[in-house]
Amino acid sequence: MGIFGFFNKEKKESLEKGLEKTNQNFFSKISKAIAGKSKVDEEILDELEEILITSDVGVETTLKIIERIEARVKKDKYLNAQELNKILKEEIVALITETQQNDPTQFELPAHTKPYVIMVVGVNGVGKTTTIGKLASQFHQIGKKVVLGAGDTFRAAAVAQLKVWGERAGVPVIEKGMNTDPAAVAFEAVKTGIDTQADVVIIDTAGRLQTKTHLMNELSKIKRVIQKAMPDAPHEVLLVLDGSTGQNAVVQAREFTKVTEITALAVTKLDGTAKGGVVIGISDEFKIPVKYIGVGEKIEDLQIFHREAFVASLLESKS
Amino acid sequence: MFKTLSNRLDKAMKTLKGQGRITDVNIAATMKEIRKALMEADVNYKVAKEITDKIKDEAIGRKVMIDVKPGELLVKIVHEQLMQLMGGTTAEMNLRSDPAVILMTGLQGSGKTTFSAKLANYLKKQGRQVLLVACDVYRPAAIEQLKVNGQAIGVEVYSEPENKNPIAIAQNSIKWAKENNKKIIIIDTAGRLAVDEAMMTEIAQIKTAIQPSEILFVVDAMTGQDAVNTAKSFNDRVNFDGVVLTKLDGDTRGGAALSIRNVVEKPIKFISTGEKVNEPNSFDIFNPDSIARRILNMGDVLKLVEIAQDAFDQQEMEKLNKKLRKNEFDFNDFYSQIQQIKKMGNLKDIISMIPGMGKMLKEVEIDDFSLTPIEAIIQSMTPKERNNPILIDGSRKKRIANGSGTSVQQVNNLIKQFQEMRKMIKKMNDSKGKRFLPNINPFR
Ligand SMILES: Nc1nc2c(ncn2[C@@H]2O[C@H](COP(=O)(O)OP(=O)(O)O)[C@@H](O)[C@H]2O)c(=O)[nH]1
Ligand SMILES: [Mg+2]
Numbered sequence: 163m164g165i166f167g168f169f170n171k172e173k174k175e176s177l178e179k180g181l182e183k184t185n186q187n188f189f190s191k192i193s194k195a196i197a198g199k200s201k202v203d204e205e206i207l208d209e210l211e212e213i214l215i216t217s218d219v220g221v222e223t224t225l226k227i228i229e230r231i232e233a234r235v236k237k238d239k240y241l242n243a244q245e246l247n248k249i250l251k252e253e254i255v256a257l258i259t260e261t262q263q264n265d266p267t268q269f270e271l272p273a274h275t276k277p278y279v280i281m282v283v284g285v286n287g288v289g290k291t292t293t294i295g296k297l298a299s300q301f302h303q304i305g306k307k308v309v310l311g312a313g314d315t316f317r318a319a320a321v322a323q324l325k326v327w328g329e330r331a332g333v334p335v336i337e338k339g340m341n342t343d344p345a346a347v348a349f350e351a352v353k354t355g356i357d358t359q360a361d362v363v364i365i366d367t368a369g370r371l372q373t374k375t376h377l378m379n380e381l382s383k384i385k386r387v388i389q390k391a392m393p394d395a396p397h398e399v400l401l402v403l404d405g406s407t408g409q410n411a412v413v414q415a416r417e418f419t420k421v422t423e424i425t426a427l428a429v430t431k432l433d434g435t436a437k438g439g440v441v442i443g444i445s446d447e448f449k450i451p452v453k454y455i456g457v458g459e460k461i462e463d464l465q466i467f468h469r470e471a472f473v474a475s476l477l478e479s480k481s
Numbered sequence: 482m483f484k485t486l487s488n489r490l491d492k493a494m495k496t497l498k499g500q501g502r503i504t505d506v507n508i509a510a511t512m513k514e515i516r517k518a519l520m521e522a523d524v525n526y527k528v529a530k531e532i533t534d535k536i537k538d539e540a541i542g543r544k545v546m547i548d549v550k551p552g553e554l555l556v557k558i559v560h561e562q563l564m565q566l567m568g569g570t571t572a573e574m575n576l577r578s579d580p581a582v583i584l585m586t587g588l589q590g591s592g593k594t595t596f597s598a599k600l601a602n603y604l605k606k607q608g609r610q611v612l613l614v615a616c617d618v619y620r621p622a623a624i625e626q627l628k629v630n631g632q633a634i635g636v637e638v639y640s641e642p643e644n645k646n647p648i649a650i651a652q653n654s655i656k657w658a659k660e661n662n663k664k665i666i667i668i669d670t671a672g673r674l675a676v677d678e679a680m681m682t683e684i685a686q687i688k689t690a691i692q693p694s695e696i697l698f699v700v701d702a703m704t705g706q707d708a709v710n711t712a713k714s715f716n717d718r719v720n721f722d723g724v725v726l727t728k729l730d731g732d733t734r735g736g737a738a739l740s741i742r743n744v745v746e747k748p749i750k751f752i753s754t755g756e757k758v759n760e761p762n763s764f765d766i767f768n769p770d771s772i773a774r775r776i777l778n779m780g781d782v783l784k785l786v787e788i789a790q791d792a793f794d795q796q797e798m799e800k801l802n803k804k805l806r807k808n809e810f811d812f813n814d815f816y817s818q819i820q821q822i823k824k825m826g827n828l829k830d831i832i833s834m835i836p837g838m839g840k841m842l843k844e845v846e847i848d849d850f851s852l853t854p855i856e857a858i859i860q861s862m863t864p865k866e867r868n869n870p871i872l873i874d875g876s877r878k879k880r881i882a883n884g885s886g887t888s889v890q891q892v893n894n895l896i897k898q899f900q901e902m903r904k905m906i907k908k909m910n911d912s913k914g915k916r917f918l919p920n921i922n923p924f925r
Contacts, residue, residue, distance in 0.1 A: 215526045218705040221517050286728060286756065287590025287701065317756065318594075318629035319622040326621035371731040404590060408523035408705025410733040431589065434674040436707035459589070459619065 210250070217439035217476050220409050223446065227254055251477070255469045257442050261426075261451040269300040269466065272397070277309070277355035277363045279388065279395035281348070283381060283418055284402035286369030289430035289456050291320065293402055294364050295327025296456070296464035301362050302331050309358065311351025311365035312337035313344040313384065324366050330461055344368065344380065345387035352391040365396070372417035382421045398425050400453070405431045405438035415444045424448070430456030433463070437476050512537050515559060522734035522776045525709045528743045536562050560773055566739060567769035572723060572748035578694045580612075580658050582666045586684050586719060587699035588711060589672030592727035594623065596699055597669040598630035598758035600751070604665055605636055606761075612663035614654040615640035616647040616687070617671035627669055630758045637663070647671070647683065651691050668693070675714030685718050696721040697750065700737065702729045708737035709744045716745040723750035726767070730754035735775050808907050812867035815899065816859045857885035858895050870896060 207228060214224040230253045231246075238249070271278045280297075282290050291314065298308045310328050312335055314320035321337050328335035336351040348365045355363035367384065370377035388395050401424045403411050418424055427445065429438045432455050441452055452467040512533050519529040539558050574583070583600070585593045594617070601611045613631050615638060617623035624640045631638035639654040651668055658666050670687065673680035688696065698721040700708060715721060724745075726738055729752050738749055748767070755763035804810050859867065861884030866872050873881070873896060882889045 212526055215520055216706045218523075218707070221521050285703075285731065287592060289590060317626070318633075319626035322625050323620075323622035371728065373730065373732050404701070404703075406588065406705060406707050406711075407701070407703045408708075408733075408737065409521055410523070410703040410731065413732060431674070433676075434588070434707065435676055435710045436705065440705065 206246075213477065214439065217437035218408050219439035219476075220412070220443050223257070223439075223443035226446075227257070230256075247477070251470070251473050254442060254473045254476070257446040258469045258472075259445045259449050259451045260469070261453055261467070269297075269304060271301065271306060271362055275394075275397055277352070277360045277392075278397050279352055279355070279392060280362065280364045280398040280400055281367065281385065281388065281396040281422065282364060282400045282402060283367050283422060283424075284369060285371050285404075285414055286317075288369065288402045288404040288407075289428075290314075290369065290402045291323050291327065291366055292459065293400075293428050293430060293454065293456055293464065294324065294366050295331055296461055297364060297454070298327065298333045299331035299461045300464060302333050306361040307359065308333040309351055309355045309360045309363045310335045311348050311363060313347045313351075313366045314368040315340050315342045315344050315347065316368040320366075320368065327461075345384045348384050349387050349391050352388050352395055356392060363395075372414050378417065378421045381418075385422050399423060400426050400428055401450075402428045402430060403438075403441060403444075405429045405456075406434060406436035407440065409440060411440040412444055412447070415448055415450070419448055419450075424450055426451055426453040428452070428454040428456065429467070432475075433457040438472075439476055511555065515555075519736060519739075519776070523703075523705050523708075523736035523740075524776065525706055525736075525740035525744075528709065528740045531743070532562065532566065532739070535566075556777070560777060563739065563773035563776060564769050567742055567773055568748050572750055574695045574750065575722065576665060576694060580655065580664050580666050581695070582655065582668065582691055582693040583695045583697060584668045584670070584688065584691070584693040584719075585697050585699055585725075586670055586715060586721065587672060587725075588674060588701070589620075591672060591699045591701045592725075592753060593617075593672065593699045594626050594630065594669050595756065595758060596725055596727055596751070596753045596764075597627065597667050598634055598636070599753060599764040601631070601636045601667050602634040602759055603764050604667075605634065610662055610664040611636050612654065612658050612661075612666045613638045614651060614666060614668040616650050616668055618645050618647055618650070619671045623669075623671065634759050637661075648686050648690050651687050655691060675711045681714070681718050688719050695723070697723050697725050698747070699725045699727060700741065702726045702735045702737065702752075703731060703733040704737040706740075709740045712741040712745050716747065721745075721747060723748050725749075725751045725753060726772075727753040735772055738772050739776060808903070810903055812859050812862060812870060812899065813864075816856065816867070819856060819859075854885070854887050854891060855895060858882075858887055858892055861885040870899060 210228060210231070211224060214227060215221070219227070227250075231250060234249050234253060235246070282294055284290050294310060298310055301308050308331070310324060310333055312321045312324045314324070315338070318340075321340055325335050325337065334354075336347065336354050338347050338350065344367060351363050351365055354360070365384075365388070367381065368377075370381075372378060385396060385399075399422045401415060401418050403414065407414075415424065415427075427441060427450055429441050429452060432438055438455075444450065445452055452469075452472075455465050455467050455472070457463045457465055515536060516529050516533040519532060520526060524532070536555075536559055539562060540555060543554070543558065545554050545558070575581075576583075585597050587593050597613060601613050605611050613627055613636055615624040615627040617627075624642060628638045628640065639650075639657055641650050641653065644650050647670060654666060654668070657663075668687075668691070670684060671680070673684065675681065696719055698712065698715050700712070704711075712724070724738075724741055724747055726735065726749055729735065741747075742749060749769075749772075750767055752765045752767050752772075753763065754765070757763055804814055858881060861881045862873070866877065866881075873892075878889050878892045878896075881887075882892050885892075
């Protein structure tokens with residue numbers, strides 16, 4: 163197999179030039195590489211490998227994609243770059259778990275669960291609080307009654323941060339101040355949601371690295387305590403991943419899944435040059451759908467995730 | 482999914498052992514494994530390629546393939562190379578001006594605010610008069626976050642909650658610091674993306690306005706491939722002096738560190754672990770060795786390598802190497818090499834790594850893998866014969882066969898193969914370390 167065949171063409175280009183090259187459009191590169199050829203050769207695989215690896219897709223998933231392309235092409239044969247590009251997109255899209263949403267273009271909540279409880283988790287600084295603020299605003303705008311729970315009672319000024327977002331979105335924030343029991347805050351928020359007949363309760367939690375066992379176990383506890391207020395809650399556990407994170411995101415997904423069953427992913431900071439390709443492998447391995455993407459710091463900078471659009475942007479350059 | 486590099490090398494080496502022959506395919510496969518391992522550790526694609534090339538050159542230069550334990554020597558070389566790329570020495574901050582101004586910058590969520598407080602605490606503990614300045618006017622409650630941190634470590638925080646102009650706040654803070662006898666000013670700024678033109682212009686303007694003596698680029702150690710782009714963009718705009726790696730208390734492999742170092746050639750100065758700003762061990766001076774180990778996920782593997790190398794008698798090895806280089810390899814060396822190998826145990830695995838041995842063993846067809854006939858033959862030679870095998874004529878062969886309880890045919894075989902082995906060593910030497918096998922061209 164000609165994958166990672168870097169011994170074949172040792173172009174002595176400077177790193178800087180190389181980086182520039184990465185920013186070139188994948189499609190045009192592929193077009194050049196396959197001009198006049200009828201099968202996928204080293205050169206094409208090299209280009210593919212480069213674009214996928216530099217998008218943080220990871221070695222294993224890249225190999226998987228390339229294998230699938232090779233198998234597909236053997237069967238279907240392609241005629242031009244357009245077709246190869248199409249095959250490629252289809253194969254990558256197929257790896258990403260689908261969301262069970264009725265209308266994937268709109269922010270929506272399941273009709274018969276009230277309140278719909280969302281618990282938001284992730285490592286430090288990925289954008290949990292910001293995503294909650296944006297989500298609250300979206301739900302509020304479609305006429306839903308929203309309650310937020312300030313469950314990050316640990317990081318300095320985290321409660322104050324969520325309160326600002328609550329004000330911006332125009333929704334109430336349940337809080338017990340800093341250094342209080344996050345499980346108690348979560349319980350209170352769900353309870354308030356039930357009492358006030360809210361449509362959705364979103365609970366913020368402190369960022370935690372997956373290596374901190376006691377903090378990870380705290381998440382299980384928060385979940386259990388929420389269930390005392392509402393037995394089938396939380397209905398959604400949203401793991402927020404920073405789009406610029408590399409392969410450690412896979413470990414994050416694995417470890418957070420162990421302590422709370424993750425049901426959905428949000429990928430943030432995709433307004434930068436990072437591509438967030440690591441979610442492809444994560445979605446594939448853990449069968450978790452990606453629901454939202456963060457594309458900025460403003461309240462409207464949250465979008466519903468689209469597999470096709472995401473893959474397209476992965477294969478195109480942004481700059 | 483995250484196989485350690487040594488596991489990977491073991492795998493590659495197993496293929497090699499299985500074939501009992503060292504070819505260009507083997508070494509290429511090994512280099513591919515190294516490169517894959519680096520990329521899995523988030524080392525940038527291009528950087529991984531460059532590094533692997535360097536490792537390859539080094540491996541060739543040090544004749545890895547004629548080493549008794551090529552896999553382990555290779556891991557060692559990889560580690561050394563990573564260390565070198567990471568910059569061997571620790572770099573100090575420039576705090577000479579009065580007051581000295583340290584400007585923090587980086588992406589959103591990279592850990593600037595937390596690290597600013599840790600750095601302030603570190604400097605305060607050295608007896609300096611430190612001031613923290615809150616210039617993140619955008620993120621909700623960012624100013625308050627710095628204030629809380631400042632309080633936790635007992636360092637004053639300068640802020641202007643009503644002022645939305647970070648350039649002005651930074652300038653005012655310096656004036657305030659001079660009036661209040663603060664000697665070091667640490668300026669926390671808002672996180673920003675390299676593609677955000679307005680925000681990048683802003684940080685450049687802050688720099689121009691306050692002329693900091695030290696600019697630190699703060700980066701999350703979990704960052705993936707994009708680390709190079711971001712680091713390069715920030716460096717182009719503000720020409721920072723050093724890098725801070727944060728969140729190393731996680732289990733990220735931290736390949737971004739290597740990529741950044743490679744692309745901007747600025748030293749990594751500090752590492753940050755943990756969320757608590759007043760814990761002394763949550764802040765550290767950067768140590769290239771530990772990050773190199775981390776990227777390789779080696780832990781104590783390196784130590785094991787060293788132990789293994791010690792077990793293999795260093796002096797004997799050096800003597801042998803010298804002789805190999807001078808084409809003086811004789812039956813004495815052959816014999817002592819066999820003894821060395823026996824000392825290390827696990828003969829079958831190691832033996833095929835000795836040039837020529839794999840092939841020889843196949844032809845001799847020793848089922849239970851016994852070196853005894855070879856040893857016996859060599860022992861039956863006179864010292865002169867061992868030094869100079871050309872002396873061994875027909876009658877001497879008969880004598881040796883009798884003495885060792887073997888046949889003349891077996892003695893002939895051994896001598897023939899020994900000569901082939903010498904020829905090969907000579908060829909290797911002639912190629913002056915450029916290639917392993919002159920007639921193949923392993924590296925196109
Ligand atoms: N550019 C950009 N920044 C973001 C995005 N989401 C969050 N951030 C920023 O990332 C930083 C950390 O966000 P925060 O919500 O506090 O993370 P948390 O610690 O997970 O709650 C803040 O500076 C946010 O403004 C996004 O989609 N794009
Ligand atoms: Mg938060």
